[in-house]
Amino acid sequence: MSKWTADDIPDQTGRRIVITGANAGLGLESAKQLARRGGEVVLACRNPAKGEAALAEVRAAATGAAPSLVALDLADLDSVEAAASEISERFSSIDVLMNNAGVMAIPHRETTPQGNEMQFGVNHLGHFALALRLLPTLLKTTAPRVVALGSIVHLGGKIHLDDLNAERSRYVSWTAYSQSKLACMLFAFELDRRAKAAGLPLRGIAAHPGYSSTNLQSSGPLAGGFHPINWVMAKATPLVAQPARIGALGQLRAATDLSLSGGEYLGGTVLFGARGYPKDAYTTPRARSESMAAKLWDASEELTGLRFADAFATTS
Numbered sequence: 585m586s587k588w589t590a591d592d593i594p595d596q597t598g599r600r601i602v603i604t605g606a607n608a609g610l611g612l613e614s615a616k617q618l619a620r621r622g623g624e625v626v627l628a629c630r631n632p633a634k635g636e637a638a639l640a641e642v643r644a645a646a647t648g649a650a651p652s653l654v655a656l657d658l659a660d661l662d663s664v665e666a667a668a669s670e671i672s673e674r675f676s677s678i679d680v681l682m683n684n685a686g687v688m689a690i691p692h693r694e695t696t697p698q699g700n701e702m703q704f705g706v707n708h709l710g711h712f713a714l715a716l717r718l719l720p721t722l723l724k725t726t727a728p729r730v731v732a733l734g735s736i737v738h739l740g741g742k743i744h745l746d747d748l749n750a751e752r753s754r755y756v757s758w759t760a761y762s763q764s765k766l767a768c769m770l771f772a773f774e775l776d777r778r779a780k781a782a783g784l785p786l787r788g789i790a791a792h793p794g795y796s797s798t799n800l801q802s803s804g805p806l807a808g809g810f811h812p813i814n815w816v817m818a819k820a821t822p823l824v825a826q827p828a829r830i831g832a833l834g835q836l837r838a839a840t841d842l843s844l845s846g847g848e849y850l851g852g853t854v855l856f857g858a859r860g861y862p863k864d865a866y867t868t869p870r871a872r873s874e875s876m877a878a879k880l881w882d883a884s885e886e887l888t889g890l891r892f893a894d895a896f897a898t899t900s
């Protein structure tokens with residue numbers, strides 16, 4: 585296949601897909617495409633008004649089961665627990681968890697209610713906790729998947745195991761963001777390995793959207809007030825970035841292409857990955873380090889108080 589497009593999304597009738605941050609950008613685009621192909625989409629959003637507006641858009645696109653909305657603030661592990669409980673109570677099973685939501689380059693160090701650095705907390709730890717809590721519901725289907733959002737910034741990313749929350753070192757917004765995105769990728773690959781080792785049908789797949797025009801480039805970077813570089817980036821993005829409908833194809837392929845076997849990293853490969861239709865994309869050796877993935881996993885279990893073995897045990 586030369587070019588994987590939205591037309592290649594197979595019929596999603598009978599599949600239920602939970603998407604975090606589904607009210608904007610790539611999450612909303614993914615929700616509409618999956619609903620258009622008959623999937624039942626559950627939008628997990630932090631802002632009720634934005635969530636309702638997105639729900640109306642997804643409903644208008646849907647050709648199958650009605651979409652629905654769940655409240656989720658990934659920064660707060662209590663909110664993650666409440667959202668996972670609500671999802672598990674309302675829905676008998678989930679086929680795909682698309683860990684899409686994210687914040688980028690928050691100028692000054694902020695912390696989550698549990699005291700974790702905000703980008704690491706939202707982008708990685710919140711999604712880690714959500715996936716582990718939803719594992720029993722995912723495992724009620726025959727071929728469940730967890731999709732994680734990486735980024736081309738992982739190329740310069742490093743996991744600071746001794747200071748994951750930037751407590752001792754100087755906080756640098758892009759360093760924290762690239763660590764968080766690398767963590768999302770390591771998580772997907774490690775989840776895939778652990779699931780296979782345990783004989784579970786679950787698969788972990790990562791995707792990246794290149795450089796896509798969404799709210800990401802303005803919401804985080806400009807949150808701390810005016811900064812010339814961030815202002816230029818926010819203004820330039822709609823002119824130079826690819827549209828969200830192309831950027832979302834990687835995560836859509838990760839969620840729906842049944843020929844994938846787990847552990848893939850899909851995204852555009854043109855202009856160092858900034859653009860293009862999804863195919864196997866380059867990862868750094870750091871992103872494929874099994875020892876680093878295992879150490880990050882242990883640290884994430886510690887920081888969330890959740891263990892894969894326990895989540896998996898409740899299903900057997």
Ligand SMILES: NC(=O)c1ccc[n+]([C@@H]2O[C@H](COP(=O)([O-])OP(=O)(O)OC[C@H]3O[C@@H](n4cnc5c(N)ncnc54)[C@H](OP(=O)(O)O)[C@@H]3O)[C@@H](O)[C@H]2O)c1
Pocket residue numbers: 604605606607608609610611628629630631634656657658659660683684685686687688706707733734735736792793794795796797798799800801803
């Ligand atoms: N756009 C790109 O070029 C690019 C490149 C590489 C990777 N990515 C990744 O793609 C994913 C989607 O980003 P996007 O580009 O679509 O950005 P976006 O338009 O800013 O959308 C981000 C979504 O995440 C939600 N979100 C943020 N913090 C949250 C929290 N604490 N709890 C729950 N939801 C939260 C936002 O909700 P609100 O609307 O309420 O803020 C929004 O729905 C992210 O993981 C990002 O890192 C994007």
